[in-house]
């Protein structure tokens with residue numbers, strides 16, 4: 475009989491990718507996905523540690539899973555609970571101390587060992603069954619081998635798929651836990667990335683998003699010589715040669731790693747979509763320095779100018795943090811000025827969240843919560859205005875849409891414009907997975923609406 479697997483994914487796209495790899499790893503062991511925790515023989519929480527709120531959610535979800543586990547036990551069924559991802563990496567055995575019903579804790583670089591860990595937990599639990607004792611296995615290693623060499627090839631694909639090309643980060647921005655939870659920067663060999671992408675395309679993928687915590691720092695070993703490394707731009711030129719791959723995206727980038735070749739690719743590679751998420755975090759040079767971002771606002775604006783020269787219609791996105799320690803009203807106003815100067819198509823913004831173990835967490839002059847709330851609202855108002863104006867600017871234009879899902883209502887479909895806008899429109903089910911032309915007819919704050927020329 476097949477076993478059921480429930481996975482809840484928190485946080486970034488890298489976690490979405492990792493969860494998919496966990497499914498690939500566990501399906502040969504007979505696990506099938508379920509959306510309902512009550513049915514699950516194994517429940518994995520793939521967690522995020524980037525801000526405190528994300529972490530708190532994990533512990534409240536664990537409490538809920540415990541109830542489900544107890545209910546299943548009453549009817550003689552077992553449920554193994556596992557915590558993976560960045561909270562697991564940061565907290566390790568502490569999770570099992572706080573939640574002793576958790577069977578496995580594993581970090582982002584150790585999940586290729588899942589089958590082994592399951593065998594170990596099951597074996598040891600069987601031995602101690604008489605004592606009804608749960609055995610917790612913790613694996614938060616950063617192994618010397620790369621997990622990628624142990625992950626199975628994808629067997630299924632989606633119209634739009636993620637391909638991890640780079641992981642970890644050596645930048646050590648002072649607010650960020652990523653260098654601690656994901657580890658040191660590592661780029662996958664180009665040949666492996668090409669193989670994965672070709673395979674996904676042969677299984678039906680039309681769009682890939684290249685993933686990395688610092689994706690444009692990519693420097694993978696060339697397929698032709700172990701002594702030569704390729705940057706992200708070179709990789710994109712090569713991926714563009716794959717027949718049937720219609721769209722290429724990448725995320726997340728650091729402004730100082732936007733090199734000439736990558737910028738050139740934006741002007742020359744038609745499959746590379748005109749949308750770029752390029753976080754700056756703050757518009758104040760003083761704050762940027764305290765954040766250890768290693769660049770000024772002028773350098774950031776210069777990169778955007780070069781990108782716009784190469785690809786004039788490129789839509790820009792960013793991340794912002796308000797209320798970084800020591801941020802003054804003037805610093806905040808400089809962030810608003812920078813937002814006005816760039817004119818974003820969309821952006822994410824967050825209140826600074828103290829992360830234990832990071833340099834900024836120990837800085838003086840932490841900004842009071844009400845000030846953060848006020849600054850966030852002010853920034854978000856401006857960003858929302860810009861996003862709506864960007865969406866409105868596309869009304870009346872025809873856009874190529876990759877239809878990737880059903881819409882909210884009957885007969886409705888959804889897709890993405892090249893600029894990453896969500897589009898909803900009425901259309902026949904069989905258009906799913908197709909690249910079609912849609913006339914944009916309306917703009918909302920977070921999406922646009924459109925009509926298909928020929929409703930099939």
Ligand code: 5AD
Nearest residue numbers: 649650753793794824825826827829
């Ligand atoms: N507090 C608030 N936001 C943070 N980010 C990273 N660390 C923190 C933190 N401690 C944001 C940054 C980053 C995004 C992924 O999350 O904006 O780009």
Ligand code: SF4
Nearest residue numbers: 643645646647650652
């Ligand atoms: Fe974190 Fe990104 Fe800075 Fe790396 S570059 S430390 S992932 S914010």
